[in-house]
Amino acid sequence: MSNFGERILVVEDDTQIRNFICYSLHAEGYQYIAEKTAQGALNSLVSEQIDLMLLDLGLPDLDGMDVIKKVREWSEMPIIVVSARDQDKEKVSALDIGADDYLTKPFSATELLARIRVALRHLYKQGGNKQQTSYQIGNLKIELDKHLVFLDNAELHMTPMEYNLLALLFKNAGKVLTTSYIIKEIWGVGYGNDTQALRTLMAGLRRKIEKDPAKPRYIMTEIGVGYRLMDE
Amino acid sequence: MTLQKKHKALTIFYGLLIIIVFLSLASAIGYLFRITGFPETNIVIMYLLAVLLIARYTKGYFYGMFASIISIFAYNYFFTEPYYTFNVNDPSYMVTFVVMSVTALLTSTLTSHVKKNAIEAQEREAETKALYRLTNHLTDATDLHDIAGIATNIISDVMDCNAACLCFDENELPEKTFVQQVSPEKLISRDVINMEDIKHNIDGLKSGFCVETEFYDWLIYGRDNKLGIIRIPIERAVLMTDTQKKLLRAMIESTALAMDRLRSVQQRIKYREETIQERYRGNLLRAISHDLRTPLSGIMGTSEMLMDMTKNSDPRYNLAKEIYNDVNWLQSLVENILSLTRLQDGKLALNKQPEAVEEVVGGAVHHIAQRSSEQEITIDIPKELLLVPMDAKLIEQVLINLIDNAIKHTPLGDEISITVIKNKKAKCAVFIVADRGEGISDEDLPNIFKMFYTSSAKHADAKPGIGLGLAICYDIVNAHGGNIEAHNRSDGKGAEFIFTLPMEVTDNE
Numbered sequence: 001m002s003n004f005g006e007r008i009l010v011v012e013d014d015t016q017i018r019n020f021i022c023y024s025l026h027a028e029g030y031q032y033i034a035e036k037t038a039q040g041a042l043n044s045l046v047s048e049q050i051d052l053m054l055l056d057l058g059l060p061d062l063d064g065m066d067v068i069k070k071v072r073e074w075s076e077m078p079i080i081v082v083s084a085r086d087q088d089k090e091k092v093s094a095l096d097i098g099a100d101d102y103l104t105k106p107f108s109a110t111e112l113l114a115r116i117r118v119a120l121r122h123l124y125k126q127g128g129n130k131q132q133t134s135y136q137i138g139n140l141k142i143e144l145d146k147h148l149v150f151l152d153n154a155e156l157h158m159t160p161m162e163y164n165l166l167a168l169l170f171k172n173a174g175k176v177l178t179t180s181y182i183i184k185e186i187w188g189v190g191y192g193n194d195t196q197a198l199r200t201l202m203a204g205l206r207r208k209i210e211k212d213p214a215k216p217r218y219i220m221t222e223i224g225v226g227y228r229l230m231d232e
Numbered sequence: 233m234t235l236q237k238k239h240k241a242l243t244i245f246y247g248l249l250i251i252i253v254f255l256s257l258a259s260a261i262g263y264l265f266r267i268t269g270f271p272e273t274n275i276v277i278m279y280l281l282a283v284l285l286i287a288r289y290t291k292g293y294f295y296g297m298f299a300s301i302i303s304i305f306a307y308n309y310f311f312t313e314p315y316y317t318f319n320v321n322d323p324s325y326m327v328t329f330v331v332m333s334v335t336a337l338l339t340s341t342l343t344s345h346v347k348k349n350a351i352e353a354q355e356r357e358a359e360t361k362a363l364y365r366l367t368n369h370l371t372d373a374t375d376l377h378d379i380a381g382i383a384t385n386i387i388s389d390v391m392d393c394n395a396a397c398l399c400f401d402e403n404e405l406p407e408k409t410f411v412q413q414v415s416p417e418k419l420i421s422r423d424v425i426n427m428e429d430i431k432h433n434i435d436g437l438k439s440g441f442c443v444e445t446e447f448y449d450w451l452i453y454g455r456d457n458k459l460g461i462i463r464i465p466i467e468r469a470v471l472m473t474d475t476q477k478k479l480l481r482a483m484i485e486s487t488a489l490a491m492d493r494l495r496s497v498q499q500r501i502k503y504r505e506e507t508i509q510e511r512y513r514g515n516l517l518r519a520i521s522h523d524l525r526t527p528l529s530g531i532m533g534t535s536e537m538l539m540d541m542t543k544n545s546d547p548r549y550n551l552a553k554e555i556y557n558d559v560n561w562l563q564s565l566v567e568n569i570l571s572l573t574r575l576q577d578g579k580l581a582l583n584k585q586p587e588a589v590e591e592v593v594g595g596a597v598h599h600i601a602q603r604s605s606e607q608e609i610t611i612d613i614p615k616e617l618l619l620v621p622m623d624a625k626l627i628e629q630v631l632i633n634l635i636d637n638a639i640k641h642t643p644l645g646d647e648i649s650i651t652v653i654k655n656k657k658a659k660c661a662v663f664i665v666a667d668r669g670e671g672i673s674d675e676d677l678p679n680i681f682k683m684f685y686t687s688s689a690k691h692a693d694a695k696p697g698i699g700l701g702l703a704i705c706y707d708i709v710n711a712h713g714g715n716i717e718a719h720n721r722s723d724g725k726g727a728e729f730i731f732t733l734p735m736e737v738t739d740n741e
Contacts, residue, residue: 014526014527014530016527016529016530016531016533017529019534020530020534020537021533024540105525106529106532106563108536109533109540195586195587196586196619199586199587199588199617200588202591203588203590204617206590212611213590214597214611214613215594215597215611220598221592222595223591223624224625
């Protein structure tokens, strides 16, 4: 149990799923607070010290989106949304307005815990070592201060765009980045939503770092949502 | 045919009678003139008048011309010296003969011509009137038998007979009864006796009608199928002139038009009802599936929890695992039903964007690998980036369903491959999912994409499918404007599923 007993707020209206989540968290050594409604969640957020929130998007009283917006007014805590499979649009907009990650029902305990680990690690990175300049995942290494990328200790030649994309993914390793977020970060706000340019850029990048672009080791495609750099 | 001959003989006899009567009258009056000492020119005029009247009261040019020639000979015989011979003393009579014959011929032909025109005009008017009456009444009809009744009624009236009409059903087969007009006010329904003969005759029908024991049958032919027959009693049919036949054909044409229109309206109503029913069914399925989903997630999580709480050797672990597997299967079934109902509703708007093939294929394979990691899947896609307009989420679903299917039918360790080729000629991307399973049996091949179709050849330990996965693939690929096919592999055993997606964005979806 490699965690420090972080407090996790579980907002889920279905009893069975809530029980299952809470049990999994408890077994892993996390503390948890369970809430059935959005209002209850907001109350807990004010009165308790919370490190991470698991939020179901289909709550009976308030739209999950509104909860995210309200929380983001005062807190940067990681939010993982839980959604049904046909709620792709809600999922993407939740990510765009500030959620950190998502889980699609039904999910397994392993998946749940992995997402929580990634989100918490991020929290510590942000809080502590903000000036981290080099990251390594597997055999892929990036040095931000020198603008260099290494694969198997050999330097890779990258176009500036490819480098920017990879750097962005590294800074958010493990986290899913929506297509529109990446486009905004790489090309700027005024660029619109031209996914074709991103697909092409991504294909170029993958051909440099992946052995088989159709079975990627590093950059996973979350179809209909965006991309995620695997960090475990 | 004897009736027709009799009729013709009667007309000829009638014409000859008129000639004899008028020419005898003219000769008699001429004789009176001769004995009273009137000038001979009056006699000539009398003959000309007779010829004119003959032409007026007979049909066609023949009788008038024939009468002209007879009148010359009669004049010669009775009124030129020497009397009662065909000789002429005074040669100047020859001039009279020539002038007289020319005048007689001209008058007779002119009269016949005028008369013919008048008759034609009359016929045309009657035809127009009859057709107008027919179409006028037909617009009020609400079903096929209404139309049959109206057509029978008006055709009987126009043709002055007891016409009948036999309707055909949707499969172009005669119905068991037909309607016949027996008096101007009364229609009766009669049984069809010689069904087989009618079917046979209609099938072999080349010209306008065929002959039955009681009727001449004219086929009512719609836009693309046979709608019925109009029956004219034989004794009337043989007397029909060409004009009447033409009129009858025109009336049948109008009837066919009305029947066609009615049929297509009925078809439309039927389709609409079917669509509504389909939608109800879809809504019900969706509502049920939706409500099933949440508890299923719960059961799944709980069974996982139980597995977590027990040791692998504990029999309870296996019980929990079985619950988990079954729920997992049920869950994917529910998701498939939901996708399908949304697709068939047309509610699922395609979100088409140029997507990289490698990402979609990779996504599908990654998804599969999370569940069945033991099965190796080889991927062969073009080296250069291939962007294809598609709804990535849906095409991923297609690939997942196809791979799932392949895994279900392929022994562990045997080859499963995904190949993507760019077909420049047809401007489409071709996706091939091939396996080394037992292949597809001939009886399954044509039905494999049908909803709720499951293979009859089932191995004992296979999970029961309810035949949705491939039906969804079919619907999704079709919605993209592509094609999907299933084959057995030519290079050994196994099946392959091939689908195409057009490379160019079309706006017709």
